[in-house]
Amino acid sequence: MDKKQFSETDIISKFILPAVEDAGWDKMTQIRQEVKLRDGKVIVRGQMGMRKTVKAADIALYHKPNFPLAVIEAKANKHEVGKGMQQGLDYARLLDVPFVFASNGDGFIFHDKTNPDALEIEISLQDFPSPETLWHKFCAYKGYTDAQLPIIQQPYYDDGSGKSPRYYQLQAINKTIEAVSSGQDRVLLVMATGTGKTYTAFQIIWRLWKARQKKRILFLADRNVLVDQTRINDFQPFGEAMTKITKRTVDPAYEVHLALYQALTGPEEHQKAYKQVDPDFFDLIVIDECHRGSAAEDSAWREILEYFSAATQIGLTATPKETEAVSNTDYFGDPVYTYSLKEGIEDGFLAPYKVVRVDIDIDVEGWRPTKGQTDKQGEVIKDRIYNQKDFDRTMVIDERTELVAETITNYLKRTDPMAKTIVFCNDIDHAERMRRALVNLSPEQVAKDDKYVMKITGDDATGKAQLDNFINPKKAYPVIATTSELMTTGVDAKTCKLVVLDQNIQSMTKFKQIIGRGTRIDDRYNKLWFTILDFKKATELFADERFDGVPEKILVTNPDEINDPDNTDIEDALNDPTNLNEDDYPADETGNTGEISEGEWPDYGADQTVVGGPIEDGEGSEYIKYHVSGVTVKKLDERVQYYDADGKLVTESFKDYTRKAVQQQFASLDEFINKWNTADRKQAVMDELAEQGVIWEALREDVGRDLDAFDLICHVAFDQPPLTRQERANNVKKRNYFGQYSGTARAVLEALLEKYADAGIPEIESMNVLKVQPINQYGSPLEIVKQGFGGKPKYQEAVADLERQLYQDDNKSA
Template sequence: MNTEADTCRKFVVPRLQAAGWDNAPHAINEQRSFTDGRVIFVGGRARRGRQKRADYILRFSADYPIAVVEAKASYKSGSDGLQQAKDYAEILGLKFAFATNGAEIVEFDFFTGVETLRVDFPTPAELWTRQRTGFGLSDEAAANRLLTPGFPDPAKPLRYYQETAINQALQAVLTGRRRTLLTLCTGAGKTAVAFQIAWRLWSAGWNKRGDFRKPKILFLADRNILVDDPMGKTFAPFGDARFKIENGVVSHGRDIYFAIYQAIARDERRPGLYREYAPDFFDLIIVDECHRGSARDDSSWREILEYFKPAYQLGMTATPLRDDNRDTYAYFGAPLYTYSLAQGIADGFLAPYRVHRVVTDYDAAGWRPGKGELDRFGREIPDDEYHTKDFERVIALRARTEAIARHLTHFLAQTDRF
């Protein structure tokens, strides 16, 4: 009687090899854990929950997983592992799931919703052809660009959801979807995702017109820290191809541009530095933290996105749909891929948290300026009643901010921060 380990060793691996999955650039990832396991506190100590582990992940190329295989002992039915294979395939964003007991192979195709009993595993070429058909990726050049390798970082390999987000964004661009949105929670590594998308398109020589040239890509955000840090660190492999648009200085000879809205938007003193570039200059615009007003109909920042309408536009946000960011979702459309805070905690990539709520008198009762009251710059504060939703957004009360900072500092000092 063969155990599950016997099934893997004697039947699954040889049949996968016979189908060509062990021949480069294809690969078989065996016994691959793709989560870290939820952080659980027991008796005040942290330990890890169970990791999610697939028996086999089949890769058409190094950066493109395409199917998952689950194996069961020979005394079980081949279909016994199919539900687990389907669950893992859905988590990993894959369209093909297989289960086997060594004698029979059961396939589930998410494109068609059909379950099929097979006598062998499909070849990489067969599965790739079906994948392309399912995604409408008929153009040979576009299909080849999708398989362009990412920038290798052995010290910090991509997590499964980052790889999924990258491949789904690339598929959307290469099949002509002009506006796309990725919703990835805080701490999920959106910058690494943006970099790999830019790197693979740049390395593939993709551009919106199909010319033989590298693409012009703009990374746009609303704060310097969100631009300077990625430009100097994550995007460093681009080398001299990088350029930051600031201080009224523009360049047309680079490939990877960085800017904050405030530096290129129009105001009462200037018409807008973004107009120094032709509307069709950029091939792709990546908008980080895109929920921060860039897509509001009445926003001067929205002008920039409208001006560069010919470009493909990828919005990235950590904020799920809610009343104050509906414009973002209306502009970019439904998220192409979502990775929530709850998923990050369940997978063990993010730590669970406990809310420590601080309510000041201003939050409890609201605040209204006195008649003719001025801010620290000598400007009159608009007469209105301000509440929690307005603080640090519409108005900042220094006394409130300092009180909360003192309270949190004291709170942290009383706990084991390490």
């Protein structure tokens, strides 16, 4: 058989794989086919979301399971030998490998980044390089020493389930192992929330531990939920070698220690449990969420890292801190690897979002009390204009709370009343009032389960006890959680579909962490995207270049220069255990809130529950928190914005999005019509457009007319006047087209035309339509096709002819 008649699959199996195996590559351990590196970006419009399909690398070659070396991209023989090179280079970038091969079965084009003097050469099938050849070239390219190789080649943990690191996790693991094995003792990894930082950290620790490069390890976090999730989930394979440090006791019998900062140190000398062991006790310290805790140079928690300064220290964060007072890179150095939210969304590993921005009149225009007006507590309200920053911080207006709660409730009723929702409030008092308002607006849901709405804050043991149920996808309740600080970080709420912002947020770090509550994807529970309902203009931070970029280092040497008059960024500026909010530290299983005794928690304005009276705001000044009712409050505007291809928020209808997508695929109306006419199945054209992000249901909803796919595209993308499906069906009837048929054939085709009018082209192209009424009264599908049309080919030709009739006028114009 002529090689040019072979499919791409045949070329791989008959020519490429034999050549690779003949070169010495082991097909069981070193060769992987159809390596899917991305999941496919989710496109969201309206209440619908769908994944774009992604291609897989044809073949990836590995030195060891955790060490990819090369990519091979194959094409059918009708193509030139190097046709797949550009595609292969893209996969090689993701796998971070320097070798790429393209082939059509005749030979290979070999792209070798290790040899800039001959970057691309053509080689025969017989000259494919051996594993040893590529490995030696790779080691020389990387500059590995003999001492590094045992560490670098240590396999990652494999539980036999088939789970393996994603491409970016593999890059993060390998780059960290390389850095540590080369003697780098401070390493920073920046990975967006929801991308598996803890799993990545586990694999790093596992490989260094198994290679005996690092024998005693400390994993540091500042919240119990982070430590416990780590111990129970990703770190479980360490088994009996692992312990959680509690009661200020460091047990040297264990090799892997998980600890809260608060369990290792405190203001008093007797609380500094880390001093129970020598400074060289730990070989490796991994700091989770390193933008908090020990980030500030003068933090009391930094003393732990400084005490164990001889240990290799790896910082993990989704939000590297670069502020006037704090710098991660100043301590750890530049990140060895960064994987951003934008990359995660583009790859389909993170959920995109749509934003519903709600403007309230008193937020925009301000509210001023009448002369001498008093609040509910009898306090005379200071005469000034109160605006968005004041509400629920220094000024509580009941009607505003009720309007926000009503907007949340109506959104859930329109979409999904059981969608997991986090409402971020300014403080604990605000969270309680919001809980009460939401309860009053959802009596039917609350009657089913009184945990429908729960306040989950650090001061409420009952609410904190429901945190695990909230984040557990298998638990329906609680559905809505109102909170202030407790759930901003470290809460793995995979199925959270609605994030409500009614909190003043000016810290970029905090904003990123809050958005991260919704970015996880869970296909099992149909969580592919989420909505941000914003009442405080917090989502304006999306436009800040720091949101998804490397923050500019602006550290100053004089802490007095910190400009934070509203105390909105106090957590960013003052990372000290004596300056932290109890809301950050839920009690552990013993009721311990992190080894800081009652009475040591300061009262900052952001976490106060006092109403009517002086409150310290953390800067030494005082302000009054007033509480009033009887104010007329209304919504001015509600806008929907979507995450676009450039990672920006755009106010765009799905019609606009579709127009752009289609015009990228088809340069003109004639080109589209020609494609439609020549397609054996119209469904194939629809599927192709769906891969580009056209969600047919959302488009029909946006257009608001009963059009089929052809008319939707012609109308939306090329401004053509459309016909409804019924109008197209009636045009066929007027031509007396069915006169050429009789008996069963005519009855079936007339029924198919009605099916088209009701449901569109996909309905009549499916053979399953012959199984349903009224067509099934003429017999089984086999009987209808054989007796009515003389066989399947003639039946398919009759359906194709019917389709031509449906688009006859358009065919002439094309």
